Amino acid sequence: MTSSPNPAFDVKMLRTTVLEMAYAGSTVHIGCAFSIIELLAVLYRNYLRYPGNNPHASDRDYLVLSKGHGVMAQYACMRELGWLPDEAFTGYFSDGSNLTGLSDSRIPGLEVTSGSLGHGFSVGVGLAMGAKLSGTGQRTFALVGDGELNEGPIWEGALFAAHNKLKNFMVIVDENGFQAMGRTDEVLGLGSIQAKFESFGFETMTVDGHDERAIDEAIVQLSSSTSNAPKALVARTVKGKGVPFMEGDNIWHYTRLNSETYEKALAAVAGGVQ
Template identity: 75%
Template structure:
């Protein structure tokens, strides 16, 4: 595990993502950068893994349904000591374990995702399981805004509200983009908060890069007396942290070369200052 001062530090996490994306010559950097602060707050303040065990029976469940952001989660799992440095330097090498989309065979990743809309329903099942067993486990599912085009999101939302799954929280990474363009241009979503509220969720919208705001919203949700499932809409910036990647959807697909890698590292350092 890394030293406490560095753990879940957003700039360090982004640097880890850049390093592994460069090592593996991989895409989806923008998808990982929009969820860095969300993951940092969840892992630092909320997710409970007794004994630091990713498979502890009474753990909280964190389901990354938008598997495209998995590099951000890998970076967090390294901070937890669940992934070794070699896994990062050898990312995408032949015979390696870490894939470009999340795979449940990696301890700490609850589902195999990337085909969108799956993790949401699995998470609803986990929350229902915890409710049936009467445990206090929480289930968090992080979905992309483009991902909520998928039907099972809304099927599962009906079920979660009908069964008062107050232990279930969906976090929507509203970065405004999906693969082929802006969400507004592809399939307009308008108010995501209003949509989830109309499905019976307790919902709120926050700045998904403001760790204090994220932490406060999650804490308030769990303190709520409402029986409803929760929806946290996080307004984010795809590619956040490296200005030339921000809101530039080509970083869904583009690989780093030596020049852009150096520029990205330098931009990240500048952002901190």
């Protein structure tokens, strides 16, 4: 279990933080951050271990955000952990800000520099392999996008993970149905993601990626399995989840908030309008 000083990770609060960051920095990638909020909330609340609440702890678990453009959602969780000060959010993307729009390993708590899609998965596999060889019991969770599965290194890493029986490795797929330039199935059809990972030797489940209880139960079931196979959790999500005018509208991959849409989005999140 996490040693978070604030174990709630309330999804409304996390989405509000993302909106505050995006508006303060006049930046993009809101929709793809919103689709992974519940996934990150469950991981940080119940599974990621940071002894002493230290992101540098040598025996920590690893969270690899391979879809690095969703990093605002992870920043929001790191704020709850107390790893980032409030001024990092109000000054997001301003002169002197250390936080960027992609995952950057120079920030404590971010394990990889990602954004060039496909490689974070294999980095996570390497971390899991190292932990297995060292016998540390550390776990690695790699969060990838469904569009990212178009990249060949994903499947090279999957072969390696299955061959080496990395049961301490779990990939979580954010299946929101979109990538930057359109619907995932229209850009390059994936078919059944669960069937693909199963064919690569992963123990796999599919879950509603916005149902925190279902996510939690699925991770418990996969983690407690006696199989030595690596694990895959396919999370069916909605891009832009939590703000009705953003949901399922891929324009919010690259659209910036103005004062009107910012206030409207804040109101939707606060009211829990789905």
